[in-house]
Amino acid sequence: MTTLARIIGLLLLSLFVTLTSCSSDDNEVVVLSEPSDTMTTAELTTYFQTLIETENVPGFAVTIIENDAIVFQSGFGFADIQNQKAYTNQTQNGIGSLSKTFVGAATAKAIEQGHFTLETPINDILPVEIVNLQKPEAVILVKHLTTHSSGIIDNPSNYIVGNYVVLPDQDLNGEAAGILLNGLGLEVSNPISLPDYLGEYFLEDGVFYGADTYSNVAPGSSWSYSNVATSLMGFVIESATGQSFDAYVKENILLPLQMNSSTFNILEVDFSKIAIPYIDTARPLPFYGNHGYPEGSMHTTNEDLGNYLLDMTRGIKGQSSTLFAPSIYELLFTEQLPDGTVPNAFAENHGLYWYSKNGKWMHGGNSLGVSSHMEIADNGSYGFVITSNIDGTFTENEGKWETVKQKIEEGIQAFLKSN
Known part of the structure; x- marks a missing residue:
């Protein structure tokens, strides 16, 4: 998630491979060459396999879509290094904030079903009133939550410890487990319910209730990436539809796309099929959950995400009605904010959680020991998704995921140009 690297820092003070043998021994030095103009x-496949070695990372998977077809889909490296368990298309992996695109899809579906519109005040839907303690007269609309412009912000002092838990029955003896428990102060438990979690922020008797959950700005006028606000959007959907958020997404998004190995509910995850998250290749993390699960707790596979990506690339061209009418796909990818609202370093504008940049719609995700990224050309001609058990959040790994992601993207773009 976007704010995690900064928070943890505060808490924890191309297309061929050149193989060269060392003259002094039999060890092989693997060098990753720059991608060439022709890529089969x-x-x-060889390029990605070599990238695992040269960057010393655990595993990742890639799906590439071109002209409404999956043209590449494969996993690389390990889901479990100690047991030499390969990372495959069927490996489940958390995808961090890429989960937010599913909140966007659920929002779009609820709009199509007539539960609300983007212009509906959230207090017209919720069972409790949300008041910006720094700007009490502010009226927060659904579109403000979906574009990170609501005035609800993440508080670095309580976001991680208040949201994450180490799941029961995990091995807590390793160094990485100690970092979560002692360094970050996480507890061992199953996640609490979404309403109970949000109550800690938005009810007067909540542990985290206070003015530091808000900024003194008019909704829609300023951008601040907010995981808490996204979790609140999940609860808006719950309140409007009468279903739990995870059940609503399963019925309306996952099942129609045959994403049968995907879930927002960590208690449904088969841990024998999930990739172990790693700080680095020597330090596996215990499995964890988060109370505010809509913002970052989708667990899925490369195979399932291929179905999702394929539908989004078709939908962006008005050629799918699998999830909703073509006009609702268009809404999902329509810029919602005035120009200049989103910082240029991040993006140009926002759809429903998806953000636009350089002629593409995209979203990424980073959580503890997992990283992901998805992009779609704005004309729907191609798209790709990357999932991994590579850490991009701890301060010591700053830049590691970005380096690996860049090299993966270079390979993808060379492949697309060659085919």
Whole structure:
């Protein structure tokens, strides 16, 4: 998640491979060459396999869509290094804030079903009133939550410890477990319910209730990436539809796309099929959950995400009605904010959680020991998704995921140009 690297820092003070043998011994030094102008599927596979070695990372998977077809889909490295368990298309992995695109899809579906519109005040839907303690007269609309412009902000002092838990029955003896328990102060438990979690922020007797959950700005006028606000959007959907958020997403998004190995409910995850999250290749993390699960707790596979990505690339062109009418896909990818609201370093504008940048719609995700990224050309001609058990959040790994992601993207773009 976007704010995690900064928070943890505060809390924890191309297309061929050149293989060269060392003259002094039999060890092989693996060098990743720059991608070439011609890239076959076999060469891209070799490139990614070599990237695992040269960057010393656990595992990742990639799906590439071109012209309404999956043209590449494969996993690389390990889901479990100690047991040499391969990372495959069927490996489940948390995807961090890429989960927010599913909140966007659920919002779009609820709009199509007539539960609310983007212009509906959230207090017209919720069972309790949300008041910006720094700007009490502010009226927060649904579109403000979906574009990170509501005035609800994450508080670095309580976001991680208040949201994350180490799941029961995990091995807590390793160094990485100690970092979560002692360094970050996480508790061992199953996640509490979404309403109970949000109550800690928005009810007067809540542990985290206070003015530091808000900024003194008019909704829609300023952008601040907010995980808490996204979790609140999940509860808006719950309140409007009468279903739990995870059940609503399963019925209306996952099942229609045959994403049968995907879930927002961590208690449904088969831990024998999930990739172990790693700080680095020597330090596996215990499995964890988060109370505010809509903002970052989708667990899925490369195979399932391929179905999702394929539908989004078709939908962005008005050629799908699998999830909703073509006009609702268009709404999902329509810029919602005045120009200049989103910081240029991040993006140009926002759809429903998806953000636009350089002619593409995209979203990424980073959580403890997992990273992901998805992009779609704004004309729907291609798209790709990356999932991984590579950490991009701890301060010591700053830049590691970005380096690996950049090299993966270079391979993808070379492959697309060659085919």
